[in-house]
Amino acid sequence: MSDLQNGGNGAVGRKSGTKLRELGKGILLTTVSIVVCLGLLEVVVRLVEPKEVMRYFYSQDDDILHHKFKPNASGRYKTNEFDTDYNINSLGLRDKEYSVRKPDNTFRILMLGDSYTEGDGVHSHETFSKLLEDQLQTRTGPMKYEVINAGVG
Structure with a gap:
């Protein structure tokens, strides 16, 4: 069956799936970047001000x-x-x-x-x-x- 026989939604469905994957990758990359930055900030703060240690x-x-x-x-x-x-x-x-x-x-x-x-x-x-x-x-x-x-x- 062709896309026309299925209502023509095949290309749109693939584009939506690709956009969702890209959005998911972007969210994952942003989350990992934030966690890494916060971890580095924690290390710097402990080196600069080791009060509690x-x-x-x-x-x-x-x-x-x-x-x-x-x-x-x-x-x-x-x-x-x-x-x-x-x-x-x-x-x-x-x-x-x-x-x-x-x-x-x-x-x-x-x-x-x-x-x-x-x-x-x-x-x-x-x-x-x-x-x-x-x-x-x-x-x-x-x-x-x-x-x-x-x-x-």
């Missing part, structure tokens, strides 16, 4: 808290924004070591909070916990102050 030396997952500091971890936390050393004590706090028993004539303040309390990106002596402790120590009298930084960001 660098945090892992002192942070660990926790079932209850989501994450916490690794006890006795230490290392350098460096990004484009800041460069600071991190030292985590045996209790898992970004602070100096403290005895469990409070010394006589000492008033302790426990600072709980997020990355602001932790002092994300600043040196330990620049956290507001230590700045508060320094201010309290300037007071006269026999009382000593310990401001314990328990912030985790």
Whole structure:
């Protein structure tokens, strides 16, 4: 049978199929190009700003808290924004070591909070916990102050 006997749709059907195939190839090529570009962008961003990768030396997952500091971890936390050393004590706090028993004539303040309390990106002596402790120590009298930084960001 000829195209005329079939209503003359044979050529039109082939053209429609070819156009659909070309459209499908175009969509596939566009999708693959976007995925490759996004993958390359991810690699570049991680090389330029490896912030989250660098945090892992002192942070660990926790079932209850989501994450916490690794006890006795230490290392350098460096990004484009800041460069600071991190030292985590045996209790898992970004602070100096403290005895469990409070010394006589000492008033302790426990600072709980997020990355602001932790002092994300600043040196330990620049956290507001230590700045508060320094201010309290300037007071006269026999009382000593310990401001314990328990912030985790």
